[in-house]
Amino acid sequence: MHSHRAVAAGLVLLVIAASFGGAAEASFEKLSSPEPPAPAPGKPPRPTYRVPKASSAIVIDGKLDEEAWEKAVHLDLRYEVNPGDNLPATATTDAFLTYDEGHFYAAFYAHDPDPNKIHAHLSDRDLAFRDDFVGLVLDTFNDERRAFEFFVNPVGVQMDLVQDDVSGNEDSSWDAIWTSAGHITEDGYVVEMSIPYNSLRFQNSAGDQTWGIDFVRIFPRDRRFQFALGPRDKSTSCYLCQIAKIVGFAGATPGANIQITPTLTAIRSDSDPNFPDNLDPAHLAERNEKSGPHYDLGLTAKWGITPNLTATGTLNPDFSQVEADTAQLNVNEAFALYFPEKRPFFLEGSDYFDTPFQAVYTRTVADPSWGAKLTGKLGKSVVGFFAAEDAQTNLLLPGSQGSFSDTLGAPTTDAVLRYRLDAGANSSIGALVTSRDGDGYSNRVAGIDSLFRLTKSDSIRTQLLASQTQYPDAVARRDDQPADPFGDHAFRFHYDHNTKNLAAWARYADVGPGFRADMGFVPQVDYSEELSGFERSWWGKPGAFFSRLFSGAEASWRDDQSGRLLQNRTAGWFAFQGPHQSFVFLGTGHRVFGFRDNEFDQGFVDLEMNMEATRAVFFGVTGGIDEHVDFDFLDPNDARAARQGSQFRVVPNVRYNLGRHVRFDLSHEYRRLQNDDGHLFIANLTQLTTAYQVTVRMFFRAILQYEDTKHNLALYDLQCPGGAPGGVNCPFQPREKHLFSQLLFSYKINPQTAFYLGYSDNSNGFVSGPPAAPVTTPLTRTERTFFFKLGYAWVL
Secondary structure (H helix, E strand, C coil): CHHHHHHHHHHHHHHHHHHHHHHHHCCCCCCCCCCCCCCCCCCCCCCEEECCECCCCCCCCCCCCCHHHHHCEEEECCEEEECCCCEECCCCEEEEEEECCCEEEEEEEEECCCHHHCCCCCCCCCCCCCCCEEEEEEECCCCCCEEEEEEECCCCCEEEEEEECCCCEEECCCCCCCEEEEEEECCEEEEEEEEEHHHCCCCCCCCCEEEEEEEEEEEECCCEEEEECCCCCCCCCCCHHHCEEEEECCCCCCCCCEEEEEEEEEEEEEECCCCCCCCCHHHHHHHHHHCCCEEEEEEEEEEEEECCEEEEEEECCCCCCCCCCCCCCCCCCCCCCCCCCCCHHHHCCHHHHCCCCCCCCHHHCCCEEEEEEEEEEECCEEEEEEEEEECCCEEEEEECCCEEEEECCCCEEEEEEEEEEEECCCEEEEEEEEEEEECCEEEEEEEEEEEEECCCCEEEEEEEEEEEEECCHHHHHHHCCCCCCEEEEEEEEEEEEECCCEEEEEEEEEECCCCCCCCCCCCECCEEEEEEEEEEEEECCCCCCCCEEEEEEEEEEEECCCCCEEEEEEEEEEEEEEHHHEEEEEEEEEEEEEECCEEEEEEEEEEEEEEECCCCEEEEEEEEEEEEECCCCCCCCCCCCCCEEEEEEEEEEEEEEECCCEEEEEEEEEEEEEECCEEEEEEEEEEEEEEEECCCCEEEEEEEEEEEEEECHHHHCCCCHHHCCCCCCCCCCCEEEEEEEEEEEEEECCCCCEEEEEEEEEEEEEEECCCCCCEEEEEEEEEEEEEEEEECCEEC
């Protein structure tokens, strides 16, 4: 019954969105002249500026001493758009624009009433968002849906992102090749940018280009102020539909727009297969003396077929462990943990594949030998395609109350096709197809989705997917999956209302038990959910103690497809933003949680606080107290039995900048679950990152991650008789310790032309045996890796 309702609702909404798109398309007009259009009633005008061609060569050095800047278009950032509501900016910012045959240029003079308070630290790219910075937002297709963002802090650190107004995401994983410089002056700082056309995608036009543009300045002082070129309506849900336009760049072309990046990687990774039987410290060293390094040559090529369509191919891509994942406590978790993608090939154009369900999650392609990708925009059509061969093939096997992983152990060919049609002013209709095929295995997903903007403040988003899956006999038997081909559906409906002072939302989801999205991250299936909530905001006036107060409430109901309760939840919260860039959130509520054949009453309290103590120190803490199910507990005599305990969790963190060059990031997570008989487990996870940024291009970094988990096996006596580990029902030791460390040196000319040299190792230790006679295995190094990577990007 749920599935029939979902299919009908989805088709009706898609038909409505399609009809809206056709009607609105006729009224959509693209600006083609420097004159601003007549503003709609009640709306401020959206000006258009003509950008002149550069009258002289420009050297990117953070100094505005070229003639070209004197003749460039000059704009100023007059508006404070956050936290204020289009108030006069409290610091003056001059912006300049010009261009030549191959580059788009921007410059900023950020005046400061107190230059001693400027936040400016050297760091790796995309890590300077807590500093002062300036930049621009470029909607190069002038479609008010997607934009490139380029930001630079006062000492020249680059940050680039993709702003997607359709999905509502802002993605910092995108990296372009461009040039910038920053220079601190007696009364502020100066930034210059040079962005080559081959780092952008834009309309294919012989005449003038018309782009959307906004300028941004972040001014972090007692509050985190944001200044902009034009006013911002907080009651309008789209951002790019409010920004100004620029005209110019006639004849702009990315040239051949070919980038070839060969890479050389050498890895020597040694492990001790005899741990813990052999604890001789020399044992691993002996293996290292006998083993040799493994060399890999890789090649990635990118071709801009047109200014708005890009093809990328890769052979033997290098996915070496340059970037370590942030550690997460995997203790008493019912569902799989999520780790973000960090590999350059998959990050390119990744926002093209975003949909309400995360049906595309490229980390499922674990060990590719080759890959190919095509992304771009043709008129009002957005296309994205990639294919790869994966030698490893990891599987995520979801259920209604938990998920687990397996490995196929055989190669698969993976492919994803995404299409989206822009309809009307800010709506869209899309389709998605994914495929994964191997020996005796296949998974295919296909579906449609839509975004329908009813008003400037109201939107409806839907997605309907269907899957068809066949697992090999061995996987079906091992993981209790269907032996024959099976399929199912997944449907999602989102309604959002957003104004300056009020937000309201409603959600509905219906996912069948046989739905599988093996190219995505969908860890829970077999459920239907209804959810609704609201939030009210109060904005402080200039000089007020608070910048914003907001309070809200939400209720949700989730059952499996047979009608069995999974969770009913009600929650309320209050939050405060104020001095020292402070943020305080307090939430509380109640839920009825269903697990196996049990229903548990659970209360919870959540807390989050953070603030900038000084320009050098930023600290925060999250945590809470709640009742929580013990997912690790098993009763061999009653498979449906379950229990819960009282959980306490706290995660403090601090960032300390020692001068401009050195940064320390320290965090600790503590989690404890206990019942009336005592603690069930206590888990600690500490992470320390130390970075010494020598220049914008060069850094040294050290990472330490230490995890220590204790289980009280006396309280798991049904599955661990005598309080000792052993057998499939007792998956943990009384105490387990793990230490990961990494040292890295990096020199980057740009994101693709870079050299890395590093070392990492893993150490493990534990306490085993019954409580009366424990056996302690000290923390012992079980694996170490030496690696280097060299990549060089030729741009033609």
